[in-house]
Amino acid sequence: MSQFDDETRLQISGEGVCAGPVHSSWNIGTNPNGGYLMALAVSALRTQMPRHPDPVSVTVHYLRPGLGDQTCQVSGQVLRSGATLSTGRASLVQQDKACLEVLAAFADLAANSNASSASGSNFSLPAPTVAAPAIPPPDQCILRSGDEQGVELTIMNRLDIRLHPGEVKSGAAGKAQVTGWIRFLDGRPPDSLALLLFADAFPPSIFGLLGLVGWVPTIELTVHVRRRPAPGWILGQFRTLDLADGRMIEDGALWDSTGQLVAQSRQLAMLRRQK
């Protein structure tokens, strides 16, 4: 049993409801990481999607910060159950207050690989995809600090994150981009659920342009899982595309150790300047 599996597993406590602890081991400062909460809620919701284990499109709106080492309840509802896709929604509640609202579609990415000719994707042209960027290997990258802007990253006891040496110094990249490697510290291989966490575990890409600017709370995060990842390191690249009126769009992509695109992400976040 891995730490991630152990700490994202809730118990079924009623019709469509799961309950259990939110672990503080994935905290950024005093609150659980948003990607961890997303994985926790999706893990609970997919207990209702027995044929479709892979989240292929997940949107979360963060209504309130989560609370580590407190119980949560995830209430899920199946909206549609089809042959190739199941869709559902869920809300994660702590202390009677909704923290996350989730809307997600699930599929079986392994099954769909075999059914590709039936689903009409066997075109003669090379299919479009997003190529992985060039980056030094993990042992030439810089371990993400467990302390950023005086904020303790407890999550760095769970994750091994190595950042591009040209981008790691705050504000030094001259562009709003962060590139690096990520894996679980306990050796658990990546899967579609882990990609939800990995899509929200790098430093905010705006740091590369502006330096340490303060808190960047996520309003909404959407992750598309494109393929099941191969074992090994996951490569991630994140860019701030647009910043206006204190709200920014950050785009991300994740590739597995074979160089295949495995997930894309986009989030709307607020930029709150450090006092």
Add this chain to the structure above:
Amino acid sequence: MSQFDDETRLQISGEGVCAGPVHSSWNIGTNPNGGYLMALAVSALRTQMPRHPDPVSVTVHYLRPGLGDQTCQVSGQVLRSGATLSTGRASLVQQDKACLEVLAAFADLAANSNASSASGSNFSLPAPTVAAPAIPPPDQCILRSGDEQGVELTIMNRLDIRLHPGEVKSGAAGKAQVTGWIRFLDGRPPDSLALLLFADAFPPSIFGLLGLVGWVPTIELTVHVRRRPAPGWILGQFRTLDLADGRMIEDGALWDSTGQLVAQSRQLAMLRRQK
């Protein structure tokens, strides 16, 4: 009163519930366009967000095709109401079946422009944004056909869409990209609600690479409205980023007549080959 306003306005029929007709005038073939249905549902939901008229992050999952010239009910629920942001969900139902599930955050984009210094975005560096692509003016672009692959585009009686001459011929662009201009035929100026429609009104970008490949039903569409648009034409560019196992990711961006980025979109769609 514009056609778009007239045909996206439902009547309040109960606590959090609006009802009224889905108009077939926005049809693609026999079903209403997905962007129109998104605008219809969001228009109903925002009646519950009096302080925040602009949808800034909208995700829709399309559960079943909509039905033109049939009644619909939109049931909305406020999930959080804050000072700068309100969040809600809604479902659009026709003939007792859920067609759309919506999760959305709303703000006041005009108010936030004035509050930019307070919200911490007044950095000295130019803020990142996405520049508009170069494209010939509308009168040198090609009117989108009202008949594509034998499918009647009734919506072309409502919208004026002009496509880049180098991309309009099916499969000719050699890349999965569509660029063009869009506006309402009746002269209604664009606003944040209209951008939801405009983000889903161009031909599927995969046509530029593969030719007319059949039906491309949207599973999920997320639109971020970044700024209120100036009057005039809206420029749109859409690209298929990744195609795997019959499912594709299409990214889009919209710019207003002053060249400002006004919306970004991403959708997960299925590619069903024409028989």
